[in-house]
Amino acid sequence: MTEQVSGVRDLSREDLAGCQEIYRRAALESDPHAYSSKQREVWASFADEEGFSDFMMGDGGLVVEKDGAVCGFSSYEENGYIRCLYVSPDFQRSGVGGTLLSIMLNRLTGSPRIWTIASLFSRGLFARHGFTLTETEHKVHRGVAFERYIMDFTSR
Numbered sequence: 001m002t003e004q005v006s007g008v009r010d011l012s013r014e015d016l017a018g019c020q021e022i023y024r025r026a027a028l029e030s031d032p033h034a035y036s037s038k039q040r041e042v043w044a045s046f047a048d049e050e051g052f053s054d055f056m057m058g059d060g061g062l063v064v065e066k067d068g069a070v071c072g073f074s075s076y077e078e079n080g081y082i083r084c085l086y087v088s089p090d091f092q093r094s095g096v097g098g099t100l101l102s103i104m105l106n107r108l109t110g111s112p113r114i115w116t117i118a119s120l121f122s123r124g125l126f127a128r129h130g131f132t133l134t135e136t137e138h139k140v141h142r143g144v145a146f147e148r149y150i151m152d153f154t155s156r
């Protein structure tokens with residue numbers, strides 16, 4: 001079921017190419033000062049890995065379309081984990097990410113735990129929607145270190 005929000009529909013495997021492109025561009029182009037070029041490269045390269053399609057789909061997912069093209073996508077697991085939230089750099093800071101997050105939160109109502117691993121870009125948005133920082137995590141991907149933010153939804 002997709003809630004009646006203009007331009008929002010359920011994600012399907014046919015959205016793979018569009019979501020890969022958004023993912024790559026979001027990693028490479030969103031405020032290039034926030035992450036080093038090496039970090040951005042490693043982040044973007046996951047779009048071309050075999051696991052990307054399953055990562056993108058989750059147990060449920062959503063896309064936002066504008067002018068006939070996908071401009072943002074998100075997915076979650078039924079256990080309450082919000083797995084991904086990506087918006088094309090052409091449409092960031094115009095409410096697309098917040099719309100996707102609100103719908104996911106509605107769908108996950110009743111989950112004992114709703115949580116995510118946020119980036120420097122998304123942590124403020126998650127905080128605005130009632131998430132608080134649980135733990136700062138340090139991960140190394142392909143030899144490059146990343147700081148990530150485990151955040152739990154605490155505004156019930």
Ligand SMILES: CC(C)(COP(=O)(O)OP(=O)(O)OC[C@H]1O[C@@H](n2cnc3c(N)ncnc32)[C@H](O)[C@@H]1OP(=O)(O)O)[C@@H](O)C(=O)NCCC(=O)NCCS
Nearest residue numbers: 026031086087092093094095096097098119121122124125
């Ligand atoms: C995080 C992201 C999905 C937000 O989407 P969005 O459509 O811009 O979100 P909204 O317009 O609904 O909300 C904007 C808020 O998001 C956060 N945000 C968006 N872009 C940001 C940036 N470049 N730097 C810091 N915070 C940012 C801020 O809290 C912002 O509020 P503000 O404009 O008042 O500061 C988008 O920036 C993105 O795809 N980033 C790259 C990928 C990423 O980090 N995804 C999260 C992985 S969990």
